[in-house]
Amino acid sequence: xxxxxxxxxxxxxxxxxxxxxxxxxxxxxxxxxxxxxxxxxxxxxxxxxxxxxxxxxxxxxxxxxxxxxxxxxxxxxxxxxxxxxxxxxxxxxxxxxxxxxxxxxxxxxxxxxxxxxxxxxxxxxxxxxxxxxxxxxxxxxxxxxxxxxxxxxxxxxxxxxxxxxxxxxxxxxxxxxxxxxxxxxxxxxxxxxxxxxxxxxxxxxxxxxxxxxxxxxxxxxxxxxxxxxxxxxxxxxxxxxxxxxxxxxxxxxxxxxxxxxxxxxxxxxxxxxxxxxxxxxxxxxxxxxxxxxxxxxxxxxxxxxxxxxxxxxxxxxxxxxxxxxxx
Amino acid sequence: xxxxxxxxxxxxxxxxxxxxxxxxxxxxxxxxxxxxxxxxxxxxxxxxxxxxxxxxxxxxxxxxxxxxxxxxxxxxxxxxxxxxxxxxxxxxxxxxxxxxxxxxxxxxxxxxxxxxxxxxxxxxxxxxxxxxxxxxxxxxxxxxxxxxxxxxxxxxxxxxxxxxxxxxxxxxxxxxxxxxxxxxxxxxxxxxxxxxxxxxxxxxxxxxxxxxxxxxxxxxxxxxxxxxxxxxxxxxxxxxxxxxxxxxxxxxxxxxxxxxxxxxxxxxxxxxxxxxxxxxxxxxxxxxxxxxxxxxxxxxxxxxxxxxxxxxxxxxxxxxxxxxxxx
Numbered sequence: 256x257x258x259x260x261x262x263x264x265x266x267x268x269x270x271x272x273x274x275x276x277x278x279x280x281x282x283x284x285x286x287x288x289x290x291x292x293x294x295x296x297x298x299x300x301x302x303x304x305x306x307x308x309x310x311x312x313x314x315x316x317x318x319x320x321x322x323x324x325x326x327x328x329x330x331x332x333x334x335x336x337x338x339x340x341x342x343x344x345x346x347x348x349x350x351x352x353x354x355x356x357x358x359x360x361x362x363x364x365x366x367x368x369x370x371x372x373x374x375x376x377x378x379x380x381x382x383x384x385x386x387x388x389x390x391x392x393x394x395x396x397x398x399x400x401x402x403x404x405x406x407x408x409x410x411x412x413x414x415x416x417x418x419x420x421x422x423x424x425x426x427x428x429x430x431x432x433x434x435x436x437x438x439x440x441x442x443x444x445x446x447x448x449x450x451x452x453x454x455x456x457x458x459x460x461x462x463x464x465x466x467x468x469x470x471x472x473x474x475x476x477x478x479x480x481x482x483x484x485x486x487x488x489x490x491x492x493x494x495x496x497x498x499x500x501x502x503x504x505x506x507x508x509x510x511x512x513x514x515x516x517x518x519x520x521x522x523x524x525x526x527x528x529x530x531x532x533x534x535x536x537x538x539x540x541x542x543x544x545x546x547x548x549x550x551x552x553x554x555x556x557x558x559x560x561x562x563x564x565x566x567x568x569x570x571x572x573x574x575x576x577x578x579x580x581x582x
Numbered sequence: 583x584x585x586x587x588x589x590x591x592x593x594x595x596x597x598x599x600x601x602x603x604x605x606x607x608x609x610x611x612x613x614x615x616x617x618x619x620x621x622x623x624x625x626x627x628x629x630x631x632x633x634x635x636x637x638x639x640x641x642x643x644x645x646x647x648x649x650x651x652x653x654x655x656x657x658x659x660x661x662x663x664x665x666x667x668x669x670x671x672x673x674x675x676x677x678x679x680x681x682x683x684x685x686x687x688x689x690x691x692x693x694x695x696x697x698x699x700x701x702x703x704x705x706x707x708x709x710x711x712x713x714x715x716x717x718x719x720x721x722x723x724x725x726x727x728x729x730x731x732x733x734x735x736x737x738x739x740x741x742x743x744x745x746x747x748x749x750x751x752x753x754x755x756x757x758x759x760x761x762x763x764x765x766x767x768x769x770x771x772x773x774x775x776x777x778x779x780x781x782x783x784x785x786x787x788x789x790x791x792x793x794x795x796x797x798x799x800x801x802x803x804x805x806x807x808x809x810x811x812x813x814x815x816x817x818x819x820x821x822x823x824x825x826x827x828x829x830x831x832x833x834x835x836x837x838x839x840x841x842x843x844x845x846x847x848x849x850x851x852x853x854x855x856x857x858x859x860x861x862x863x864x865x866x867x868x869x870x871x872x873x874x875x876x877x878x879x880x881x882x883x884x885x886x887x888x889x890x891x892x893x894x895x896x897x898x899x900x901x902x903x904x905x906x907x908x909x
Binding site: 384507511540 | 711712727730732735737742760829831834872
């Protein structure tokens with residue numbers, strides 16, 4: 256009997272889901288449009304039906320044992336999505352319950368960055384580690400904090416918001432309503448703002464020649480590789496701030512490593528060199544030269560599903576430890 | 583049979599120790615001069631002898647079950663004091679082993695702020711809480727982070743250094759060699775610097791009339807109560823920065839409460855009002871109006887020994903959970 260977890264990644268546009276085994280093998284995954292479902296309950300019904308159908312087609316003895324869900328504003332303790340600005344579903348949505356009712360197995364939910372952190376723990380470079388930070392550099396900056404082998408959820412399920420630590424006084428306006436949040440600088444959108452600021456200050460002529468709407472993190476990366484100084488400096492500045500912020504972060508949980516994930520992290524040395532330089536320059540002496548800053552080893556396209564499935568495995572593992580303890 | 587823990591607090595000047603029961607009753611405690619012992623091993627011998635002697639005088643059936651030690655630069659994982667600048671003992675000192683060898687019970691060690699956090703958990707206002715921050719505002723700013731009912735030690739045993747997060751760019755020079763650490767502002771020494779800065783800027787005449795060496799946090803407190811504007815503003819500024827820093831701190835572990843301990847925290851509303859105001863102003867919306875900022879309820883004079891004893895109880899409790907699990 257092969258035991259499988261169902262990993263589900265709820266995004267503002269698409270929802271993808273797939274069965275994953277303990278070793279990290281993903282069976283063909285499915286994608287549906289989140290926006291097709293004005294009611295979350297209907298999405299849960301359709302995903303469940305499709306999943307059960309797929310399960311019945313496997314030519315081996317397979318059993319679904321748990322569901323893991325990565326979703327924006329996901330509350331682990333309640334299994335709910337709460338007031339997610341990027342989803343149509345308003346208020347508090349008991350999504351985990353929708354799935355556990357339909358599929359008759361435990362269903363757990365957390366935000367996508369938390370889920371991906373567990374993906375790194377089960378299937379990536381954090382295997383065997385007990386204390387690490389996981390940072391996603393996408394549209395925003397998401398983070399997961401693993402302490403003593405488990406995710407930090409905090410009192411209310413919303414721990415790990417490093418992207419919303421204030422880093423620059425009177426800085427850039429953030430979607431959260433405050434100014435100077437880290438994610439306004441260290442993210443795919445942040446580096447675009449930085450690049451445009453540099454051009455505006457130093458070379459407005461060049462800026463005028465550009466089609467601003469075409470500028471994204473990837474194009475800045477290509478420009479930097481091609482010798483564009485402003486693009487190179489934008490990566491430098493991003494890394495300097497990220498390194499500074501991470502130097503403060505490690506004073507909380509003293510991790511063994513920090514993993515960087517997401518498009519921006521794929522810029523490699525362009526981002527990692529200034530980040531590590533700034534981190535080591537700014538960090539307290541007791542942490543110097545011992546905390547690794549590493550690229551995530553999760554495959555970008557499958558990280559969300561692997562993370563969601565890992566959340567399911569983690570729940571089963573915690574439960575079995577507890578049951579043994581109670582025996 | 584009454585089971586007792588031996589709580590030991592190693593300070594740069596004095597070492598105090600005493601037996602503590604599960605309910606937090608401290609049997610008469612002892613104080614010896616740390617500086618009398620050029621060798622840590624000799625201090626361990628004398629403390630052990632005195633403790634055993636005291637134990638034999640109790641008129642009830644008492645049994646020592648564990649030793650907890652709070653010490654500067656204490657490493658929980660190794661039971662060692664490592665390169666403590668405020669102690670005569672240089673290098674790495676295996677202090678926990680000295681005690682367990684002599685007293686034949688488990689001995690554990692961590693830094694004093696971590697130990698006091700556990701004191702708050704076992705005997706103070708954090709009873710029953712699983713996630714909280716504990717901040718000591720003394721000469722420096724010490725901190726302990728409790729997640730899911732246990733202290734965060736991190737990969738190397740040195741987690742929880744919130745006092746050394748960088749808060750002001752190009753700020754005051756810190757003993758750690760960097761500039762702008764939180765503890766240079768939010769501590770008993772920090773508020774003195776702030777007060778003198780204010781006077782220097784606004785009223786150098788008054789400053790010249792003062793005996794600067796007599797100014798400490800307590801005298802600033804008294805001045806503020808007596809209507810001294812600069813002293814009042816020094817508390818305001820300290821609270822503003824502390825609230826700002828704590829607003830960033832909660833984004834890591836989303837605690838239920840933050841406890842403030844130490845002389846400066848005893849200033850009451852003078853410190854708490856601006857701290858809470860600034861915290862609520864700066865904190866991310868998902869944490870607003872739900873995290874309590876509270877005075878520690880540990881008695882100032884006994885907090886160190888209660889904390890050290892709690893460390894011992896925590897170790898026993900973890901061990902018994904593990905033993906049950908392995909059965």
